[in-house]
Amino acid sequence: MARASEASVVLVHGGFVDGSGWEAVHRILSQEGYQVSVVQHPTVSLAEDVAATKMVIDAQDKPVVLVGHSYGGVVITEAGTNPKVKALVYIAAFAPDAGESVSALIANPPPGAPTPPILPPQDGFLFLDRSRFHASFAADVDADKAAFMADSQVPWGVGALDGAVTEPAWRSKPSWYLVATEDRMIPPPAQRMMASRAGAKTIETPGSHAIYVSQPRTVAALVEMAASGATVGTA
Numbered sequence: 001m002a003r004a005s006e007a008s009v010v011l012v013h014g015g016f017v018d019g020s021g022w023e024a025v026h027r028i029l030s031q032e033g034y035q036v037s038v039v040q041h042p043t044v045s046l047a048e049d050v051a052a053t054k055m056v057i058d059a060q061d062k063p064v065v066l067v068g069h070s071y072g073g074v075v076i077t078e079a080g081t082n083p084k085v086k087a088l089v090y091i092a093a094f095a096p097d098a099g100e101s102v103s104a105l106i107a108n109p110p111p112g113a114p115t116p117p118i119l120p121p122q123d124g125f126l127f128l129d130r131s132r133f134h135a136s137f138a139a140d141v142d143a144d145k146a147a148f149m150a151d152s153q154v155p156w157g158v159g160a161l162d163g164a165v166t167e168p169a170w171r172s173k174p175s176w177y178l179v180a181t182e183d184r185m186i187p188p189p190a191q192r193m194m195a196s197r198a199g200a201k202t203i204e205t206p207g208s209h210a211i212y213v214s215q216p217r218t219v220a221a222l223v224e225m226a227a228s229g230a231t232v233g234t235a
Helices: 019-031 046-058 072-079 130-137 143-151 158-162 188-197 216-229
Strands: 008-012 035-039 064-069 085-091 175-180 201-205
Touching (some): 008 019, 008 072, 019 216, 035 046, 046 158, 064 072, 072 085, 085 216, 130 143, 175 188, 201 216
Parallel strands (some): 008 064, 175 201
């Protein structure tokens, strides 16, 4: 089993938010002895977001457990082919195959799936309806924190949604997946499909799309499982 001192963890945020949502996960893993970095990618285009992530990966001096939430799953799927990456962890995240993008994955939602309250594009960027953010994105997050998240949204570039993966890292790296069973942004059946297709070791937990904020200990525990299961202490 790998020791925490032998692993680096790199956390990648999704759309509409920034890396600050990882604060509690960062704190837990840091206290356990992991070297933890948070990517602040611009969510403008997949290429730019992957470049920002690879910059952080390249700066690590230990094998990397690469963690992505939501759209961050697309980013880690593309960036995770970096040889320093030993394991992938998807948190209620997209896990595309070659040629797939977020746009492709959301084109045919399961029957009865909730419709995320995404507003029409503004100058090539997307936002969520602030009045519906809490219920749709962060239903199990404290109301005041959810309101702050809604008011501090990061514009999500349409180009990022259309960015297609070239070589999915999960085809060559071990992966783990947390399905948030009360997610109203990415339907749980879609999460299960992507996790199964990737051959990911999967856990299911009742929680919203923002489960990385509301249940950081559950998320951190899965990251630690990945760190140990991938024997990241070996070359």
